[in-house]
Amino acid sequence: MSAGPVSDGPVSGLTDQERSLVRTDDLTQRFGRVTALEALSLDVGPGVTGLVGANGAGKSTLLKILLGLVPATSGTASVLGLDVATHGPAIRERVGYMPEHDCLPPDVSATEFVVHMARMSGLPATAARERTADVLRHVGLYEERYRMMGGYSTGMKQRVKLGQALVHDPGLVLLDEPTNGLDPAGRDDMLGLIRQVAAEFGISVIVTSHLLGELERVCDAIVVIDGGRLLRHSTTASVTEQTAVVAVEVEGDPAALMARLTAAGVAVHAEGRLLHVDVTDEATYDVVRDAVAELGHGLLRMERQRHRMTELFTEEQHA
Amino acid sequence: MPEPTQGPAGAIHDIGYRHYDGPRLGAASIRRALFVETLRGVFGLGRSARSKVMPFLLLAVMVLPAAAIGIVTGYFGFTQLPLGYTSYTFAFQVVISVFVGSQAPAAISRDLRFRVAPLYFSRPLSRHQYVQAKYAGMATALFILVALPITVLLVGALLAELPVGDQLPDYLRAMGGAAVLAVLLAGIGLVVAAMTPRRGLGVAAVVGVLLVLSGIQATVRAMAEELGSATFAGYAGLLSPVTLVDGVVAVPLGGDSVMATPPQGALMGAVFCAVAVLVVVGCWAALVLRYRKALA
Numbered sequence: 215m216s217a218g219p220v221s222d223g224p225v226s227g228l229t230d231q232e233r234s235l236v237r238t239d240d241l242t243q244r245f246g247r248v249t250a251l252e253a254l255s256l257d258v259g260p261g262v263t264g265l266v267g268a269n270g271a272g273k274s275t276l277l278k279i280l281l282g283l284v285p286a287t288s289g290t291a292s293v294l295g296l297d298v299a300t301h302g303p304a305i306r307e308r309v310g311y312m313p314e315h316d317c318l319p320p321d322v323s324a325t326e327f328v329v330h331m332a333r334m335s336g337l338p339a340t341a342a343r344e345r346t347a348d349v350l351r352h353v354g355l356y357e358e359r360y361r362m363m364g365g366y367s368t369g370m371k372q373r374v375k376l377g378q379a380l381v382h383d384p385g386l387v388l389l390d391e392p393t394n395g396l397d398p399a400g401r402d403d404m405l406g407l408i409r410q411v412a413a414e415f416g417i418s419v420i421v422t423s424h425l426l427g428e429l430e431r432v433c434d435a436i437v438v439i440d441g442g443r444l445l446r447h448s449t450t451a452s453v454t455e456q457t458a459v460v461a462v463e464v465e466g467d468p469a470a471l472m473a474r475l476t477a478a479g480v481a482v483h484a485e486g487r488l489l490h491v492d493v494t495d496e497a498t499y500d501v502v503r504d505a506v507a508e509l510g511h512g513l514l515r516m517e518r519q520r521h522r523m524t525e526l527f528t529e530e531q532h533a
Numbered sequence: 534m535p536e537p538t539q540g541p542a543g544a545i546h547d548i549g550y551r552h553y554d555g556p557r558l559g560a561a562s563i564r565r566a567l568f569v570e571t572l573r574g575v576f577g578l579g580r581s582a583r584s585k586v587m588p589f590l591l592l593a594v595m596v597l598p599a600a601a602i603g604i605v606t607g608y609f610g611f612t613q614l615p616l617g618y619t620s621y622t623f624a625f626q627v628v629i630s631v632f633v634g635s636q637a638p639a640a641i642s643r644d645l646r647f648r649v650a651p652l653y654f655s656r657p658l659s660r661h662q663y664v665q666a667k668y669a670g671m672a673t674a675l676f677i678l679v680a681l682p683i684t685v686l687l688v689g690a691l692l693a694e695l696p697v698g699d700q701l702p703d704y705l706r707a708m709g710g711a712a713v714l715a716v717l718l719a720g721i722g723l724v725v726a727a728m729t730p731r732r733g734l735g736v737a738a739v740v741g742v743l744l745v746l747s748g749i750q751a752t753v754r755a756m757a758e759e760l761g762s763a764t765f766a767g768y769a770g771l772l773s774p775v776t777l778v779d780g781v782v783a784v785p786l787g788g789d790s791v792m793a794t795p796p797q798g799a800l801m802g803a804v805f806c807a808v809a810v811l812v813v814v815g816c817w818a819a820l821v822l823r824y825r826k827a828l829a
Contacts, residue, residue: 281655303657307557311655319647321581333566334656336557345553352550362581378652383553415550 234259235386235418236280241289243275243442250275251442253289258420262412264429264436265422272442273422274314277388280420281306294385307336310379310387310417314394317375320364324355324374327363328381335382345381352415353377353407369400376407380417387411389421393428405432431518462489462502465512474505564662567653571670575636584639591632592678595625599682603689613699614690618683618707619782622714623791625682626747626775629718632678634740637722638732640671645730650824660824668820671723675715683707703789710782713809717774718743720816727823746773758794766794767801771808780805 236258243251251272267273278284280293282302291298293305318327325346332342350359353373358366363374372392379387392408393401409432411417423429429436438445464471468489475482478501481492491502499516506513570579576592577585602616616624644650653663687704691697722739729735750773757766770776770792783790784802796805 283654303560303659306655307657309655311652313648313651313655315648315651317648317652319643319649321584321643322579326579330566330570331652331656333570334563334653334658336559336563336657337553338556338558339566341553341555348551382557416552 236291236293236420238276238279238291239289241276241279241291242287243272243279243284244287249442251279251286251439254439254442254444256437256444256447258437259435260418261434262408262419262421262432264426264433265420265439266424266426266429266436267422267439267445268424271439273439274390275442276439277311277390277420277422280388281309281311307382308385310382310384312375312379312387312389312392314390314422316371318363318366318371321362323361324350324359324363324366324370324377328374328378331378332381337382342381345383346377349377349381350374352410353380354403368395369397369403372396372400372404373407376404376411380411380415384417386418386420389419391422391424393423393425401428408432427518459518460491460493460499460502461515461517462491462506462513463487463515464489464506464509465514466509467511470509471505471511474509475502478505560657560659560662563656563658564666567658567663567666568670568673571640571667572673575640575671575674577639580639587635588632588674591628591635592681594628595678595682596685598625599685600689603686603692606689606695607693611693613695614686616686617789618686618703619710619779619789620791621683621686622679622707622711623775623779627744629675629679629714629775630740630743630747633675633718633722633743634736634738636674637671637719637726637739638729638735640674640726641667641723642726642730642732642735645727646732661821664817664820664824668719668723668817672715672719675719676711679711679714680708683711706782706786709786710778713781714774714778716813717778717809720813720820721774724816724819724823727820743774747775749773750776754792754794763794763797764801767792767796768804770796771805774812777805777809777812781809 234257236256238254238256241251241254241256242249254272254276265273265276275284279286279291279298282293282298282305285299294308296305298305322330328346328350329342332345333339337345350356350373353376355370355373355377358370363371366374372395376389376392379389389408393404396404405428408419408421412419412434421429421433426436426438435447435449437447462471468484468487472482472484472489475489475491480494480498480501482489484490491498493499502516503513573579576588577583599621602614602621605611606614622629644653650663654660658666683704687700690700721742725739725742726735729738750769753772754766754769757763757769767780770780776792779790779792780796780802783792783795784797784799785806790796796802
């Protein structure tokens with residue numbers, strides 16, 4: 215998936231202390247009587263970090279604090295080694311932000327818009343044009359970048375939004391629900407781009423989502439918050455180890471396959487024509503493949519399942 | 534020796550991601566860039582062809598009569614301009630109001646309507662600096678709209694060989710008035726536009742506010758004149774931006790008022806200036822307040 219260790223990006227040569235891109239210490243945010251964040255302590259390293267939580271869990275509030283836009287009620291936070299309370303403008307010069315909502319005026323072209331946004335990040339005019347051409351190509355926008363953005367598809371708009379967050383070559387980008395509103399193919403493209411941003415561009419990413427499943431495919435670490443509290447902070451491997459389930463769909467009778475898999479000691483349960491197979495280790499995939507081949511069924515689909523947040527929460531309670 | 538493999542001519546080679554290590558300009562430069570973008574945007578430059586129609590049409594409506602007046606003055610050998618510099622602005626106040634109404638939303642509402650504002654505020658610029666750039670851009674655009682035709686008038690007068698000494702003082706007073714009017718109308722227009730981000734509504738709201746103020750001013754003035762109170766009639770000018778500027782030009786700058794009952798005396802002049810300053814400061818504060826809420 216990734217080409218080489220992503221941690222050797224732009225932050226190499228720094229001490230371990232400085233390598234933590236984002237640090238929060240006892241961060242609390244209250245709006246009147248509503249508590250958005252409660253004593254949140256985090257240490258986010260380089261690479262892609264997923265910030266997962268249900269709507270209203272405090273993800274967007276955390277991003278705004280990290281950008282230095284909203285002062286925290288108590289506690290401290292630092293981004294790229296800079297204190298958010300005192301170095302807001304310096305942080306915003308080095309961080310890219312892609313909001314969740316639409317933010318593109320329809321009556322300008324993507325090029326015109328991203329050039330302007332590059333200048334708003336402090337790039338000189340010539341550099342802004344060069345970087346815009348580069349970045350729009352990297353996010354997959356070609357001839358259409360000269361057209362007015364009003365006619366763009368959701369996928370294209372998301373690409374422009376990502377482009378404007380990357381155009382000033384930030385050390386870190388904060389992406390707020392970048393897959394929202396995209397169809398499955400568009401989702402995959404966006405997740406691929408996010409992986410590319412970290413692996414090839416060497417820009418660390420914090421990406422929020424309310425879907426854990428899609429993030430575990432691209433993230434190096436996952437932070438789960440719920441009701442403003444830290445629920446879990448782990449590398450993706452440890453999350454997926456516990457929750458890996460593969461959906462298998464075959465031509466023909468799934469019951470025969472189910473029987474065979476159960477006989478092989480694999481936990482399976484059926485859901486309509488789909489079989490959900492618990493993956494304990496890599497060998498499980500081979501068992502499924504061999505079983506399907508021996509039965510002579512066509513394998514239509516074998517896909518890692520997407521877990522809803524609720525599953526993770528249920529699991530937490532069981533643990 | 535084998536030829537090195539070559540792609541088709543003109544192919545784009547993916548040379549991978551390049552980092553940027555050039556200069557990053559500070560907030561002052563960013564603010565200047567935003568000012569220029571706003572000024573261009575008010576005239577529809579860098580936007581779709583349709584966005585250029587309205588501002589340039591109105592600019593033409595402002596400038597062409599001035600050119601015609603200049604030509605006529607020269608052709609018939611008039612000894613003075615048939616329409617003076619200050620009167621010109623006054624005569625075309627509806628055009629100016631329509632310009633403010635149609636273009637203030639273009640300067641400011643679209644950032645709210647299309648929610649672009651968060652992108653600005655996630656960048657180094659502060660909200661104050663954003664408002665400064667937008668205000669300056671709108672005021673400059675308005676100054677161009679008002680100052681250009683009076684400058685054309687001056688050129689026409691000089692080509693008609695009217696004495697410079699007669700023309701220049703009036704012209705400079707009118708330019709001073711244009712500057713004050715631009716700052717005033719930009720403030721009022723931006724505040725109203727920032728409160729009404731929906732398309733069309735902002736236009737109607739700005740034009741409405743300006744025309745209603747102008748109407749109230751005329752009514753109050755007429756009533757005061759009827760009652761025979763010249764002082765009261767003079768103060769009526771405070772009610773509308775165009776007459777407010779007329780007062781500022783007439784008393785402190787020593788110009789001729791276009792009003793039948795002009796504001797007179799040092800006190801009234803001071804009141805006019807104070808009100809002008811208050812309106813601008815008030816608009817400024819309202820804008821800053823508006824943007825404090827925009828992304829909290």
